[in-house]
Amino acid sequence: MKARNLVLPMALVAAAVVAVGVQARGHSALTLAPLASPNETFDAWARRMEAKGVQVSAGVWELQSGKLLESHNPDSALLPASTTKIISTYAILRIWKPDYELKTGIYGELSGNIVHGDLVIKGGGDPFLTSERIWVLAQDLKRMGVFRVTGRLRLDQSAFDTQHYGPGWENTSSNTTPAITALSVNFNRDETGKLVTDPDALASSTFQRIFMEAGINFEGLQTKDVPSRKLLDFPSPPLRMLIQDINKFSNNFMVETLLKALGDGSWPKGVARIQSFYQSAYGLGPDKIQITDASGLSKDNRLSARTLAVVLRGAWNDFEVGPEFQASLKIIGGEPWKLKIKDPNLARRVRCKTGHLSGVDTVCGVIQMPDGKLRVFAILLNGQANDQDVWEQVSRWAN
Numbered sequence: 398m399k400a401r402n403l404v405l406p407m408a409l410v411a412a413a414v415v416a417v418g419v420q421a422r423g424h425s426a427l428t429l430a431p432l433a434s435p436n437e438t439f440d441a442w443a444r445r446m447e448a449k450g451v452q453v454s455a456g457v458w459e460l461q462s463g464k465l466l467e468s469h470n471p472d473s474a475l476l477p478a479s480t481t482k483i484i485s486t487y488a489i490l491r492i493w494k495p496d497y498e499l500k501t502g503i504y505g506e507l508s509g510n511i512v513h514g515d516l517v518i519k520g521g522g523d524p525f526l527t528s529e530r531i532w533v534l535a536q537d538l539k540r541m542g543v544f545r546v547t548g549r550l551r552l553d554q555s556a557f558d559t560q561h562y563g564p565g566w567e568n569t570s571s572n573t574t575p576a577i578t579a580l581s582v583n584f585n586r587d588e589t590g591k592l593v594t595d596p597d598a599l600a601s602s603t604f605q606r607i608f609m610e611a612g613i614n615f616e617g618l619q620t621k622d623v624p625s626r627k628l629l630d631f632p633s634p635p636l637r638m639l640i641q642d643i644n645k646f647s648n649n650f651m652v653e654t655l656l657k658a659l660g661d662g663s664w665p666k667g668v669a670r671i672q673s674f675y676q677s678a679y680g681l682g683p684d685k686i687q688i689t690d691a692s693g694l695s696k697d698n699r700l701s702a703r704t705l706a707v708v709l710r711g712a713w714n715d716f717e718v719g720p721e722f723q724a725s726l727k728i729i730g731g732e733p734w735k736l737k738i739k740d741p742n743l744a745r746r747v748r749c750k751t752g753h754l755s756g757v758d759t760v761c762g763v764i765q766m767p768d769g770k771l772r773v774f775a776i777l778l779n780g781q782a783n784d785q786d787v788w789e790q791v792s793r794w795a796n
Contacts, residue, residue, distance in 0.1 A: 437789075437793075439467045439469070439790065439793065439794075440469070442789070442790050442793075443455065443469040446778060446780075446782060446786060449780065449781060449782070450780050450781065451778050451779065451780030451781060451782045451786070452470075452473065452475055452777075452778070452779040452780055453469050453470055453473075453776075453777070453778060454469070454470045454471060454472075454473040454474070454475050454701050454702040454703075454775075454776075454777045455468065455469050455470070455471065455702050455774075455775065455776040455777065455790070456468030456469070456471040456702045456703060456706060456774065456775060457764075457772050457773070457774040457794050458706055458710070458772065458773050458774070459770070459771075459772060459773075460710055460713060460763060460770075460771035460772055460773045461770075461771065463710060466772070467794075468702070468703075470702075471701060471702045471703040471706075472701050472702075472703050473701055473702075474685075474687060474699035474700060474701045474704075475699065475700070475701070475757075475759075475777040475778075475779045476696065476698060476699065476754065476756075476757045476759075476777070476779050477693055477698055477699070477700040477705070477752055477757075477759055477777060478693045478752030478753055478754045478757045478758075478759050479647045479649075479692065479693040479750065479751065479752035479753065479759075480693065480700070480705055480750050480751070480752040480759045480760070480761050480775070480777070481688055481690070481691065481692060481693030481695075481698050481700065481752070482643060482644055482647065482652055482691065482692060482693060482750055483644075483705055483708055483709060483712075483750050483761060484671065484675075484686060484688060484700065484704075484705075484708055485652055485655075485656060485671060485688070485691035485692075486640045486643055486644055486652065486691075486722070486725065487708055487711075487712045487715075487718070487722055488670075488671040488674045488675065489636070489640070489655055489656075489659060489671075489691075490636065490637075490640060490718040490721060490722055491674060491678070491715070491717070491718055492659065492670065492671075492674060493636055493659070494636070494717075494718070495635060495636055495637035495640075495718055495721045496635050496636065496637070497635065497636040498632035498633050498634075498635055498636070499521050499522045499523045499524075499632070499633040499655075499658055500521045500523070500630040500631065500632055500633070501518065501519065501520060501521050501523050501526060501534075501580065501630070501631040501632075501633075502517075502518075502519035502521060502553075502627055502629075502630055502631075503516070503517070503518060503519075503534070503538065503627070503628045503629050503630075503631060504516070504517040504519060504553075504625040504626065504627050504628060505517060505543075505546070505625050505626075505628055506625050506626065507541070507542070507543060507626075507628060509542070510542050510543065510544045510545055511544075511545045511546075511547060512543055512545070512546040512547065512548075513547050513548075514547060514548040514625065515546070515548035515549050515550070515551040515625070516543075516546045516548070516549075516550050516551070516615075517551045517552075517553055517625060518550065518551070518552055518553065518580060518600075518604060519553035519555070519556065519579075519580070520552070520553065520554055520556055520557070520578065520579030520580025520581070521556055521579065521580075521658065522556060522557070522579055522654055522655065522657060522658030523581075523631075523632075523633035523654075524581065524584070524633070524639060524648075524650065524651040524652075524654035524655060525633055525634055525639060525642075525651070526580070526581060526582055526583075526633070527582070527583055527584075528582070528583060528603060528607060530631075531582070531603060531604060531607045532607050532611065534631045535607055535608050535610075535611035535613060536611065537629060537631065538608075538613060538628070538629070539611060539612065539613065541628060541629065543613055543628070544612060544613060544614070545613070545614050545616070546613065546614065546615045546616065547616050547618050548615070548616070548617070548618055548619075549615060549617050549618075550601060550604055550605050550608070550615060552580055552597055552600055552601060553579075553580070554578055554579045554580055554597070555579070556579035556580075556658075556661075556662050557577070557578060557579040557657050557658075557662035557663075558657075558662050558663050560663075560664065561576035561577055561578060562574070562576065562577070563577070563653060563664055563689065563690040563692075563694060563695055564664060564689045564690065564695060564697060565689050565690065565694070565695030565696045565697040565698070566690070566694050566695060567696075569694050569696070569754075573649065573694070574592075574649045574650055574653065574692070574694065575592045575593065575596065575650055576596050577650070577653045577654055577657055578596050578597075579657075579658075579662065580600055581596060581600070581650075581654065582596075582599055582600040582603045582604070583599070583603065584650050584651075585599065585650070587599065636655075637721040637724075639651060639655065640721065640722070640725045641721075641724055641725040643655075643725065644725035644726055644727070644750055645725060645726075645727060645732075647750075647751070649692035649693075649694055652691040652692050653690060653691050653692050655691065656668070656671075656690065656691035659671070664689070664690065667691070668688055668689060668690070668691075671686065671688070671691075672686050672688075675708075678711075679707060679708070679711060681704060681707065681708075685700075685701070685704045686700070686704065687699035687700065688700070693752055693754075694754075696754075700777070701777070702761070702775035702776065702777055703775075705761040705775040705777075706761065706773045706774065706775045709761060709762065709763065709773045709775070710773045713763060713771075713773070723748060726748040726749060726750060726762060726763075727748065727749050727750065727751070727762075728745060728747070728748055729743045729744065729745070729746070729747040729748075729749065730743060730744030730745050730746075731744065731745040740788075740792050742792070742795060742796050743791070743792060743795055746764060746765045746766075746795060747762055747763070747764050747765075747791065747795065748762050748763050749761065749762025749763075750762060756779060756780060756781065757777075757778070757779055758778045758782045758783060758784060758786065758787050759775075759776060759777045759778065759787070760775070760776050760787050760788070760791065761773075761774065761775035761776070762774065764791070764794060764795045766795070767796070772794065774791065774794055776790060776791070
């Protein structure tokens with residue numbers, strides 16, 4: 398197959414390459430033994446993978462020029478697993494911008510220190526509504542003079558549709574990802590971290606407990622519907638912080654909540670907005686951005702090494718949101734956790750996103766070479782492969 402260089406959208410061609418070295422937090426859960434065949438060529442490695450029945454889409458390009466250096470089936474679209482988050486998080490950053498906040502609305506009819514009727518909490522897709530932040534919300538309400546509610550606390554989940562699990566999540570989501578709802582508390586998990594079966598019950602009990610501890614009392618009277626007005630909008634952390642947690646920790650729940658919020662409460666609409674962005678900004682149509690979710694849990698997703706590399710290169714050169722995106726990537730040997738990859742030559746020289754599903758091992762990112770030049774790379778393996786297979790080739794490209 399004839400090699401093609403990576404082409405940036407015209408709007409980004411003149412953008413400066415942002416330097417490596419953004420301090421970030423997170424961890425790397427990758428493992429790598431010393432290379433078994435340090436002198437093996439890239440072609441031999443790819444042939445060895447295919448001899449084991451593993452499908453390969455892989456390549457490495459110069460970041461600045463987009464020149465292709467090595468590749469094997471770079472345009473083959475394979476299951477990408479969590480490297481899908483590269484596609485979704487960069488698009489969301491570009492569409493909403495790094496300082497964007499999602500709002501949880503608080504409604505009630507306040508007169509003096511009393512809310513007459515119910516106090517309504519309307520979810521807006523904040524994926525980081527934790528107990529600590531609900532305590533801050535309670536203090537905001539008290540500063541407004543809210544100390545007593547004659548009715549009950551009522552939840553409003555209407556911002557999202559009733560589909561709580563993404564398309565293609567069969568035999569996956571029930572064990573790994575909570576229900577995706579507009580108003581979610583503590584990631585829809587209980588105090589032990591276990592997924593809850595009734596997110597509304599968790600949210601209601603958590604809000605009421607914290608509000609009452611803060612001195613806001615609910616009388617719980619059965620009242621007629623009282624016209625209510627918005628008392629305040631409680632903002633999420635800025636998007637740049639949410640994206641960092643998503644990519645550092647590969648948080649499926651958070652990114653899927655953002656996708657549904659992006660799509661006005663709908664997975665298909667959120668995906669369509671992401672695909673529309675890539676079509677207009679990069680000329681990558683739905684045939685290249687084949688996704689049905691944002692996290693990579695879906696078994697219907699398909700991406701190629703070239704597509705991932707195009708997006709990574711574009712994001713790296715994007716002056717508007719590139720620094721925030723770079724800060725969200727894992728730093729091999731540069732996080733506040735013990736280095737698990739037994740290759741000191743990679744320490745602080747690789748920023749990446751990994752992906753794992755049953756029969757899927759993927760990684761993509763940026764390498765700083767010993768001479769300081771940057772390369773963008775992507776490896777997707779579908780079949781009986783493992784981390785060792787992926788990272789031995791990354792190590793060769795880096796050294």
